[in-house]
Amino acid sequence: MAEGLSRTIAAGARALLDGFVPHLDEACIGSISEVFDARSPLYTPRGCIAQAWSVAEVLRVVGEELAQQPAVRLPVQSFR
Numbered sequence: 001m002a003e004g005l006s007r008t009i010a011a012g013a014r015a016l017l018d019g020f021v022p023h024l025d026e027a028c029i030g031s032i033s034e035v036f037d038a039r040s041p042l043y044t045p046r047g048c049i050a051q052a053w054s055v056a057e058v059l060r061v062v063g064e065e066l067a068q069q070p071a072v073r074l075p076v077q078s079f080r
Contacts, residue, residue, distance in 0.1 A: 006068070013065050019043070020058055032058060 024030055027049035034047025034054055 010065060010068055013061050017058065017061060017065075031055060 020032060023032060023045060027033055027045060031050035032054040033045035033049055034051035035045075037044040037046065
């Protein structure tokens, strides 16, 4: 039961994060606005155009999502 709920929450988090992708090309490119209207489908950005705590919260959710995934080993590249 808990595993199914965890997957549902993870899927919701992924869907929420996907919604930020188009916004990264608006206002301050590559950043996230301070607040957004709560009404769908527009979720109009408001406040300042680049807010550290907005970026930090998205990164926190991404970090938690990644923590739930199996570890991925990247190949080590030598620069000699």
